[in-house]
Each structure stands twice: as structure tokens, then as C-alpha cells.
Amino acid sequence: MSPVRLRTAPEIPGHRSPRRWRLADAVVPAFAGLAFLYLLVPVAYTVAFSFNDAGKSNLVWRGFTWDNWANPCGAPQVCKAFANSLQVGLLSTLVATVLGTLVAIALVRYRFRGRALANLLVFLPMSTPEVVLGAALLAQFLTLRVPLGFWTVVIAHVMFNVSFVVVTVKARVQSMDPRLEEAAADLYATPWQAFWRVTFPLLLPGILAAALLAFSLSFDDFIVTSFNSGPYTTFPKFVYVSATRGIPPQANVIGTAMFVLALAVVVGAQVVTAARRRATRTAAARPEGSAP
Amino acid sequence: MTAAPALELWGVRKEFGGQVAVDGVDLEVPEGSFFALLGPSGCGKTTTLRMVAGLEQPTAGAVSIGGRDVTGTPAHRRPVNTVFQSYALFPHLSVLQNVEFGLRRQRVPDARARALAGLQTVRLAHLADRRPAQLSGGQQQRIALARAIVNNPSVLLLDEPLGALDLALRRAMQLELKRIQAEAGLTFVHVTHDQEEAMTMADTVAVMNAGRIEQLGPPAELYELPRTPFVATFLGRSNLVAGTVVEGSGGVLGVEVAGARLQVPADRSAVSDGPVLLGVRPEKVRLSAQGEPPPSGSNVLGPGTVTDVSFTGVSTAYQVDLGALGVHEVFAQNTTGAPTSRPGDTVHLAWDVDFTFGLVPDAAAAS
Amino acid sequence: MSLTMALVSPAQGADGGASEEVAARRRGRTGVGLLLPGAIYLVAFFAVPVLALLATSLYAPVPGGDVGQYLPALRWENYAAALGKFWPELLRSFWFALLATVAALVVGYPVAYVIAVRARGHRLLQGVLLVLVVAPFFTSFILRTIAWKQVLADDAFVVASLRWLHVLPDDGRLTATAFAVVAGLAYNFLPFMILPVYASLERLDVRMIEAGGDLYAGPFTTFRTVTLPLSMPGVVSGTLLTFIPAAGDYVSASLLGNPTTTTMIGQVIDSRFFRVLDYPTAAALSVVLMVVIALLVTAYVRRTGTEDLL
Ligand SMILES: Nc1ncnc2c1ncn2[C@@H]1O[C@H](COP(=O)(O)OP(=O)(O)OP(=O)(O)O)[C@@H](O)[C@H]1O
Ligand SMILES: [Mg+2]
Numbered sequence: 001m002s003p004v005r006l007r008t009a010p011e012i013p014g015h016r017s018p019r020r021w022r023l024a025d026a027v028v029p030a031f032a033g034l035a036f037l038y039l040l041v042p043v044a045y046t047v048a049f050s051f052n053d054a055g056k057s058n059l060v061w062r063g064f065t066w067d068n069w070a071n072p073c074g075a076p077q078v079c080k081a082f083a084n085s086l087q088v089g090l091l092s093t094l095v096a097t098v099l100g101t102l103v104a105i106a107l108v109r110y111r112f113r114g115r116a117l118a119n120l121l122v123f124l125p126m127s128t129p130e131v132v133l134g135a136a137l138l139a140q141f142l143t144l145r146v147p148l149g150f151w152t153v154v155i156a157h158v159m160f161n162v163s164f165v166v167v168t169v170k171a172r173v174q175s176m177d178p179r180l181e182e183a184a185a186d187l188y189a190t191p192w193q194a195f196w197r198v199t200f201p202l203l204l205p206g207i208l209a210a211a212l213l214a215f216s217l218s219f220d221d222f223i224v225t226s227f228n229s230g231p232y233t234t235f236p237k238f239v240y241v242s243a244t245r246g247i248p249p250q251a252n253v254i255g256t257a258m259f260v261l262a263l264a265v266v267v268g269a270q271v272v273t274a275a276r277r278r279a280t281r282t283a284a285a286r287p288e289g290s291a292p
Numbered sequence: 293m294t295a296a297p298a299l300e301l302w303g304v305r306k307e308f309g310g311q312v313a314v315d316g317v318d319l320e321v322p323e324g325s326f327f328a329l330l331g332p333s334g335c336g337k338t339t340t341l342r343m344v345a346g347l348e349q350p351t352a353g354a355v356s357i358g359g360r361d362v363t364g365t366p367a368h369r370r371p372v373n374t375v376f377q378s379y380a381l382f383p384h385l386s387v388l389q390n391v392e393f394g395l396r397r398q399r400v401p402d403a404r405a406r407a408l409a410g411l412q413t414v415r416l417a418h419l420a421d422r423r424p425a426q427l428s429g430g431q432q433q434r435i436a437l438a439r440a441i442v443n444n445p446s447v448l449l450l451d452e453p454l455g456a457l458d459l460a461l462r463r464a465m466q467l468e469l470k471r472i473q474a475e476a477g478l479t480f481v482h483v484t485h486d487q488e489e490a491m492t493m494a495d496t497v498a499v500m501n502a503g504r505i506e507q508l509g510p511p512a513e514l515y516e517l518p519r520t521p522f523v524a525t526f527l528g529r530s531n532l533v534a535g536t537v538v539e540g541s542g543g544v545l546g547v548e549v550a551g552a553r554l555q556v557p558a559d560r561s562a563v564s565d566g567p568v569l570l571g572v573r574p575e576k577v578r579l580s581a582q583g584e585p586p587p588s589g590s591n592v593l594g595p596g597t598v599t600d601v602s603f604t605g606v607s608t609a610y611q612v613d614l615g616a617l618g619v620h621e622v623f624a625q626n627t628t629g630a631p632t633s634r635p636g637d638t639v640h641l642a643w644d645v646d647f648t649f650g651l652v653p654d655a656a657a658a659s
Numbered sequence: 660m661s662l663t664m665a666l667v668s669p670a671q672g673a674d675g676g677a678s679e680e681v682a683a684r685r686r687g688r689t690g691v692g693l694l695l696p697g698a699i700y701l702v703a704f705f706a707v708p709v710l711a712l713l714a715t716s717l718y719a720p721v722p723g724g725d726v727g728q729y730l731p732a733l734r735w736e737n738y739a740a741a742l743g744k745f746w747p748e749l750l751r752s753f754w755f756a757l758l759a760t761v762a763a764l765v766v767g768y769p770v771a772y773v774i775a776v777r778a779r780g781h782r783l784l785q786g787v788l789l790v791l792v793v794a795p796f797f798t799s800f801i802l803r804t805i806a807w808k809q810v811l812a813d814d815a816f817v818v819a820s821l822r823w824l825h826v827l828p829d830d831g832r833l834t835a836t837a838f839a840v841v842a843g844l845a846y847n848f849l850p851f852m853i854l855p856v857y858a859s860l861e862r863l864d865v866r867m868i869e870a871g872g873d874l875y876a877g878p879f880t881t882f883r884t885v886t887l888p889l890s891m892p893g894v895v896s897g898t899l900l901t902f903i904p905a906a907g908d909y910v911s912a913s914l915l916g917n918p919t920t921t922t923m924i925g926q927v928i929d930s931r932f933f934r935v936l937d938y939p940t941a942a943a944l945s946v947v948l949m950v951v952i953a954l955l956v957t958a959y960v961r962r963t964g965t966e967d968l969l
Contacts, residue, residue, distance in 0.1 A: 028769050028772060028773060028777070029773050029777060031769045032769045032770045032772070032773040035766045035767070035769060035770045036770065036788075036791060038766060038846065038849075039770075039791065039792065039795060039846075039849060040791065040795070041806075041810060042795070042803040042804075042806035042807050042810065042846070043794075043795050043798055043803065043806070045806035045809055045810060046798050046802050046803060046806050049806075049809075059808075059809060059812075099696055099697035099700055100697060102693040102694070102696060102697055103693065103694055103697035103698065105693055106690045106691070106692075106693035106694035107694070109690070110689065110690025110691075110693070110694075111690070112690045112691050112694075118694055118698055121698060121701050121702070121705070121706065122701070124705070124706075124953075125701065125705050126900075126903070127899070127903055127952060127953060127956050128709075128903075128949050128952070129903055129904060129906055129907020129908075129925070129948055129949070129952065130904060130907055130908075131907040131909065131924075131925045131928045131929065131945065131948070132709075132712070132907060132928075132945040132946075132948055132949045133705070135712060135928060135932060135941060135942065135945045136705075136708035136709045136711065136712040136945065137704060137708045138932070139708060139711050139712050139715050139938070139942065140704075140707065140708040140711050143711060155704055156704070158700065158704075159700070159701065159704040159705055162697055162700060162701060163701075166697070177378070177380065179376055179378055179380040180380050180382060180383075182347050182367070182376075182380070183374070183376060183380040183381075183382070184382075184393070185346075185347065185366070185367035185368045186345055186346075186347070186367055186368075186372075186373055186374045187368075187373065187393045187394035187397060187439070187440075187443070188368050188394050188397035188398050188443070189368055189393075189397045190368055190397075191368075191689075193397060194368075197393075198382060201384045202383070202384055216793070216796040216797060219796075219797065219799075220796055220797070220799060220800050222799075222800070222801055222910060223907075223908070223909070223910065223925070226929075227932070235799055236799045236800070236801050239799055239801040239802055239805070240801050240910070243801070243805060243914065247802075247805065251799075251802060252802065255797075255798035255799050255802045256798065258797040258798060258799075259794050259795070259797050259798045261797070262790070262793070262794045262796075262797040263790055263791075263794050266786065266789075266790040266793070266794075267786065267787060267790060270782070270783055270786035270787070270790075271783070273782075274782060274783055277782075
């Protein structure tokens with residue numbers, strides 16, 4: 001890691017002693033390092049125990065083995081639960097992202113009666129604890145005698161994800177110059193073309209971030225799911241339910257794999273954008289050869 | 293038979309929640325002309341332009357382009373293009389894709405070739421692959437221009453396109469714009485609040501104030517014969533004195549001003565009796581020392597005291613305090629090499645009657 | 660309304676004025692059309708269920724009926740009964756959530772600061788650090804909570820060290836304590852604290868800090884008078900995003916706590932619903948939780964002068 005330096009004003013001689021600065025410089029990163037440790041120790045445990053020769057209970061270290069990784073679906077139900085979580089996650093992300101993006105655009109770009117109410121409607125689910133969301137929806141499903149399962153879980157996940165998508169995409173819409181859409185209209189683009197050729201590409205980073213957030217919230221959700229799933233099992237629910245009997249190490253294998261995958265995807269994306277940025281910078285630095 | 297004007301506005305009015313931004317504008321812009329809309333900040337220039345582009349709907353009135361009424365037509369179906377003040381280049385597209393954008397939407401067959409030609413016109417073909425963020429302000433400005441003109445619009449709307457550029461670049465771009473306008477033979481409507489820019493570039497200047505067009509005409513005409521106090525002071529500078537018309541004969545009005553008698557040609561005065569505001573441009577005025585007889589056919593005011601002399605190189609500016617008539621300005625060409633008066637001197641102001649203009653006094657104009 | 664502002668990459672400085680102006684120009688049907696699908700969804704699956712929950716909270720048991728059978732009624736005593744019985748759990752939930760939020764802020768702010776300010780300009784480093792903050796989301800949080808249980812177990816390294824240092828008595832333990840529950844809560848919602856704070860610090864112009872330094876302020880004074888106020892929107896978002904879910908959480912308490920002294924209101928609601936089939940009480944407690952949080956959030960946001968976040 002290259003040394004990271006605080007880019008503050010040059011030190012003014014005689015005012016602050018450089019030594020005091022260097023101390024202050026070190027304290028905060030050191031503290032942050034400890035915080036990262038706090039953040040990552042449980043992850044490290046999860047990773048380590050994916051290699052545990054566990055037997056029945058995966059709470060005590062029994063020795064190293066590759067078996068769990070060789071046979072990730074070895075424990076009953078674990079892969080089924082994982083697949084269910086992926087399905088719920090993908091579908092609810094898709095729906096929530098579409099709905100939320102449209103709402104975000106409407107709230108930033110248009111003025112209409114009831115806008116304040118709409119803002120409140122988006123805000124409230126975020127300020128409501130999950131138990132309440134889960135209990136309320138369950139009461140509704142019970143009243144209407146809707147059988148609990150895949151669809152009720154998807155409905156519930158879309159519900160709590162829409163607000164997060166709205167907020168994330170809204171920030172992006174707000175930072176986008178509205179003149180660009182006007183310029184598109186001025187250049188003969190129909191509203192539909194203006195959306196797909198200008199608005200959408202410019203919002204895309206925000207939309208992707210929102211989708212990623214929605215997926216991770218859905219994939220990791222337990223409380224709302226436990227209220228609305230009935231017999232249907234997602235990965236977090238599987239882990240929670242088996243916690244009393246002993247979680248199979250295969251669950252750790254899946255958790256670890258997801259962690260590594262997320263790490264790889266984001267770092268990969270970072271490296272690609274960094275490379276592209278470097279490429280365009282060299283292109284821009286090229287002498288204006290053909291300039292008259 | 294003459295062709296329909298490129299652009300006409302009939303009684304166009306725009307209110308924003310009761311606040312009037314544009315207050316009944318009538319305009320006619322001939323095909324192929326360079327038309328400037330000049331006015332102070334907030335007077336409604338941008339709003340007028342946006343109603344022409346279709347980005348804003350007028351509250352009342354009609355807009356027609358090339359003889360066709362487009363009042364209800366949405367922006368994307370109007371044959372006009374805009375160069376936005378902030379340029380509004382699409383950041384996610386390359387320079388070439390930006391320029392191609394309008395052509396592609398219209399399904400023009402040789403879009404790429406025409407876009408490249410457009411880039412050539414603004415001399416930036418070598419930057420075709422860059423992103424807008426990688427261009428200087430002046431380059432972005434020219435790309436925005438190319439993006440608009442490649443569509444060969446019936447009217448090109450420019451909203452303070454040079455506002456963000458430094459002075460040298462501004463001057464260069466003014467010439468460039470004129471060249472492109474002449475080459476392409478397009479109709480330009482250019483919004484600016486820089487009177488010098490409007491006068492050097494346009495064939496016709498419309499001076500706008502508080503949502504209305506105060507006066508419209510070729511720059512020289514506006515300058516030599518302003519019709520309202522606003523135009524007289526916003527476009528260049530003027531010395532103004534209030535008086536009353538006391539006689540009118542032989543095409544010349546006699547005006548009584550604080551005891552003195554001045555004259556103004558009747559066809560240069562907006563009023564023929566009652567209160568009048570007489571004006572003259574500072575460079576038309578000569579200083580005459582006490583006792584020096586004024587040339588015949590001159591208006592004379594004074595005596596007054598020189599309060600300030602500033603040498604600006606080409607000319608010298610004098611401030612003369614005429615007491616109750618206020619402080620007046622005189623610009624004298626430096627033909628003799630040295631200022632002829634110094635602060636404290638007592639002088640008279642004299643100018644040719646034919647340079648005098650008569651205006652409706654402010655209070656009357658406002659009512 | 661950007662309660663979370665951006666849990667994501669920060670937006671560039673918004674041209675608020677211009678977009679206000681343009682928004683004002685567009686009105687009517689298109690906007691409503693865009694809003695409608697999402698709004699209908701939230702009404703159907705959020706607003707209506709919450710109202711239904713409100714109704715359920717007033718139900719009365721069927722006279723002589725089975726356990727779990729209720730009739731629509733207006734039995735306001737349900738609230739008194741529920742609160743009379745479960746006020747300790749309710750108070751404890753807010754207390755734990757508050758502690759966890761403070762802990763998450765103390766731990767999370769420096770992390771956000773280092774990523775946003777110290778690592779500025781080192782894009783790859785920033786990216787990697789951010790991923791490390793977010794990636795734990797993907798190992799299920801239940802797995803991570805169970806990992807905490809292992810970390811804090813009686814025979815594990817942490818407890819052994821603390822006993823050796825005499826911070827804990829020889830029979831002292833961390834599992835099944837309030838400490839473990841609060842640590843677990845703080846831990847679980849830490850990314851929700853770090854990301855908004857990061858987003859607001861990322862937007863902060865380093866020249867402001869320099870200006871603070873130029874005006875002869877020490878690093879601490881600069882932080883207190885310049886950096887902290889400017890990152891306030893992020894702090895508010897982060898604390899809300901931590902406090903709200905923490906107050907209703909029951910996973911940490913049920914996995915890391917004990918049955919008597921660490922029970923939180925979420926556990927009560929869950930067990931009233933599923934085990935005791937006492938729907939009115941569960942609903943009444945949910946309503947109380949929701950209302951109290953709404954009041955606290957409003958007061959907090961007023962107090963910190965960040966209403967425009969909502
Ligand atoms: N969308 C709007 N809502 C309300 N008032 C507006 C709106 N757009 C413009 N106005 C008002 O209308 C008046 C004219 O505005 P306009 O933008 O046309 O001025 P301008 O002549 O272009 O000024 P500038 O030289 O500063 O660009 C101003 O008083 C402005 O505040
Ligand atoms: Mg303007």
C-alpha cells in the first residue's frame with residue numbers, strides 16, 4: 001500500500017510542529033484499521049469455518065478439510081435455500097429497480113399535486129423497522145388468505161427495496177443537468193428517444209448502484225422474510241433455523257463464495273475503470289496532430 | 293414575392309405563476325439575417341428564446357417559423373436548434389456522436405459525413421473522438437455550435453453563447469460566428485447582454501427591457517436615434533436633460549431647458565409638445581471655453597465646471613457639472629495630443645442640433 | 660428526502676436551482692404516470708398493511724373462541740395491556756439501539772474519513788476499502804452474527820485475554836450479555852453508517868480543511884468547526900439508518916443475548932405473532948414502535964437542522 005498522505009495546506013513554520021501533525025496523521029488511520037478488523041473478524045471466522053471438518057456442529061474447530069468446498073451442496077437443503085435466495089433477489093431487484101427509478105424521475109423532474117405525499121410514502125418504509133413491515137404485510141396476507149411462499153417473499157422484498165432505489169436514483173437525477181434533456185428535444189429526439197439516449201445512460205451508474213443495493217438487501221434479509229415466507233426457505237432463514245441444531249459448514253462455503261464474488265466483481269470493475277481512465281487520459285494528451 | 297420571414301412572434305406573452313416574464317413581444321426576423329436580442333439580466337431574453345425553441349409554451353400569442361405556425365408544436369418537431377449557454381453537451385457521448393445526434397434523430401442518411409463536415413466548419417475535426425469533459429471551454433462552445441448548425445435549422449438560437457469565455461476568446465468567437473453565419477446562410481437569433489457584442493455582430497438588434505421590446509433596428513440606427521430613455525442609456529451612453537417643447541416650426545422643435553433654449557429636429561423627437569427628454573451622445577459634444585462663440589446650428593448648455601478628466605488613450609472623457617442639470621459626459625478624440633481643459637475649468641457644452649434626439653420622459657413612459 | 664443520500668457513489672454537486680426551474684416547467688400527467696406504478700405498489704403493500712395492522716391492534720378475542728381467534732373491535736385496552744406488560748423490552752430496544760448507533764458512529768466515522776479524505780486521489784485504494792465495507796453484506800448477516808458468538812465464546816481468545824488482563828473477572832463472560840447484543844447490532848449496521856458519512860465526506864472540498872488550517876486552527880478545531888458540520892447530512896443519514904433497524908432487530912438479541920435481561924421488542928413481536936398467536940398485542944407493539952420511531956426521527960431531524968434530507 002502506498003503511503004497515504006493528508007493533502008492539507010503546507011505546514012506553516014512556527015505554528016504547528018510537524019511532529020504533532022504526524023502523530024495526528026497516524027492516529028486516525030490506526031483507529032480505522034482497528035475498525036476494519038472489527039468489520040472483518042466475523043467474516044474471517046466465516047471463511048475459516050468453511051474449511052472446518054465439522055461433523056455435526058460447526059461451532060468448534062475440528063481440523064482442516066476441503067470436503068465442504070468439494071461438495072457445497074452436501075448438506076440437505078442448503079443449495080436449495082441458496083438458489084431460492086438468488087431467485088427472490090434477482091426478481092425483487094428487477095421490479096424494485098424499475099418502479100423506484102420511475103418514481104425517482106417523477107419526484108425530481110416533475111411538479112404535481114400530491115408530490116409531498118408521495119415523498120412521505122417513499123420515506124416511511126425506510127423509517128419503519130423490519131418487524132413492523134413484516135408483521136403488517138403478514139397480517140394482510142393472512143386476512144386475504146394469500147398462501148405464503150415464493151411470491152409473498154418477492155412482494156415483501158420489492159416493498160422494502162423500492163424506497164432505497166428511489167433515494168439512490170434520486171441523488172443521481174438531481175445531479176443531472178436538466179438542460180441535457182432539453183438539448184435532446186431541441187435536437188429532434190422524441191421524449192422516448194431522449195429518455196433512452198440521454199437520460200437513461202446518464203442515470204445508469206445510479207441505477208446499477210441502486211440495483212446492487214437492492215440485491216444485497218434482499219439477499220441478506222431475514223426478518224421480513226421470516227414473517228412472509230411460510231414454508232419457503234431462503235438462505236438467511238436456513239442459517240437461522242439451523243442455528244439451533246448446528247449450521248452445516250456448507251453454509252459457510254456459500255457465504256464465503258458470495259463474499260469473494262462480491263469482492264472480485266467490485267475490484268474488477270475498479271481495475272477496468274482505472275484502465276479505461278488511463279487510456280482516455282493518454283488519448284486526450286495526444287498532441288492535436290491535425291490541427292490547422 | 294418575398295419569402296416568409298424566418299421567424300415571427302405575435303404578441304407573445306409568458307407568465308410564471310402570475311409573474312410576467314415576457315410581456316407581448318412582436319418580432320419579425322428576415323431569412324438569413326443575424327438578429328440580436330439585447331437586454332439586461334432577467335428581462336426575458338432566455339424565456340423568449342425558449343418559447344421559440346418549444347421548450348416553453350407561451351401564455352398568449354403565437355410563434356411562426358418560416359411562415360408556419362408552430363405555437364403548439366413540441367420542441368423536437370420544430371426546425372430550430374439552440375446553442376445553450378451552458379452548452380449542454382452530452383457527457384456520455386463523444387464529440388462526433390454529439391454532433392451526429394440531431395442528424396441521427398432525423399434519420400439523415402449520411403449523418404457521419406455531415407457531422408464531420410460540421411466539425412470541420414468549427415475547425416475541430418481532430419477532436420472527434422474526445423469526450424466533452426476533455427475539451428476547453430472554447431472548444432466546447434464550438435462543438436455546441438457545430439451540433440446545432442449541422443442540422444441546417446431554419447433558425448439558430450444562441451443563448452449568450454460566449455458568456456463563459458474570456459475576453460480575447462470572445463472577440464475571436466464573435467468573428468468566427470459571423471463567418472459561419474455568412475458561409476452557411478443561416479438565420480441567427482443571438483441573445484446577449486453585451487451591447488458591444490450585439491452591435492458588432494448583428495444586422496438587426498432588438499433591445500429588450502422588462503419583458504418588452506423597446507426598440508428594434510440596425511445597430512447604427514439604434515445608436516444614433518434611440519427612441520426610449522432605456523435604449524439611450526443601455527446602448528452606449530447619453531447625456532439627457534428634461535425640458536418642455538415651446539415652439540415648433542420648419543421641422544425643428546424649440547425646447548426650453550432650465551432657462552436655456554435648445555433645438556431638436558422634429559423627426560428625431562418622440563414628442564412634439566409638452567415635456568420632453570433631450571439627449572445627445574457624449575462623443576458628439578464639444579467643450580467650449582467661456583466667451584468662445586458657439587458655431588451656428590448648435591445647442592449650448594452651460595456654464596458648468598469640469599470635475600474630472602480621464603485620459604483613455606484614444607479619447608479623453610470629461611465630467612462636467614452643470615448644476616441643476618446634473619453631471620454630463622464629454623468624449624473628445626485625442627486629435628490635439630493633450631486635454632484641452634482641466635478640472636476646475638468653466639466650460640460650455642455645445643453640439644450640433646442634428647445630433648439631438650427627443651424622448652418621452654421616463655415618468656410618462658412608465659405610466 | 661435523501662435519507663440515505665447515496666449509499667453509493669456520491670453524486671456530483673447538484674444543480675439544484677436549474678432542476679427546480681425545469682421541474683416547475685414540467686407538470687401534469689407524465690410525472691404522475693411515472694409515479695403511479697411505484698406509488699400504487701407502496702400503497703398496496705405498505706400503507707394498506709400498516710393500516711390493517713392498526714386495525715388488528717384493536718381486535719378483541721372471540722368470546723369463548725380458540726387461541727388465535729379475534730374479532731374486529733375497537734379495544735384500546737390492548738395498548739395499555741401491551742405497554743403495561745412489555746415496556747421494559749420497548750425501552751431496552753431504544754436504549755440498545757442508541758448505544759449501538761453511538762458505537763457505530765464512533766467506529767464508522769474514522770473509517771469513512773480515511774476512505775473519503777485520506778485516500779482521496781488513490782482511486783483503487785478507495786475502491787478496495789469501500790468493497791471491504793460493503794462485502795460483509797454478502798456473507799449472510801446471520802452467519803456473521805453467529806461468527807460473533809464464536810468470537811465472544813467463553814473459551815475463545817477475546818474472553819481469555821480479557822480475563823488474563825483482569826478486565827473481566829475469572830468467571831466473566833461476553834456471550835449472552837447486553838454487551839454482546841449491542842456489539843452485534845453496531846456491527847451489523849456499520850456499513851449503513853459508513854456509506855452515507857463517506858458520501859458526504861467525499862463531496863467535501865479538501866480546500867475547506869486547508870482553509871481551516873490556514874486560519875490557524877489546530878487539527879481538532881478544524882475538524883470540529885469545518886469537517887464535522889459539513890459531513891452532518893451524512894452523519895444524520897447514517898445514524899438514522901443504524902438506529903431504525905437496530906431498534907426493531909431481534910436477530911442479534913436472540914443469537915447473542917439471553918432470555919431474561921436482553922430481550923428486545925422485536926423478539927416479543929415475533930413470539931406474540933408466531934408462538935402465542937396474540938395478534939392484537941403484536942400489532943399494538945408494532946404500531947407503538949413505528950410511532951415512537953417516527954417521532955424520534957422527526958425531532959432528531961429538526962434538532963440537527965437537516966429537514967431537507969427528508
Ligand atoms: N421557470 C420559471 N419560473 C418562474 N420564473 C421564471 C422562470 N424562468 C424565468 N423566470 C423569470 O422570468 C424573468 C425572465 O427570465 P429570463 O431567464 O428570460 O431572463 P434573461 O433575460 O434570459 O436573463 P439573463 O440575462 O440573466 O439570462 C425573470 O424574472 C425570471 O426570474
Ligand atoms: Mg438568460
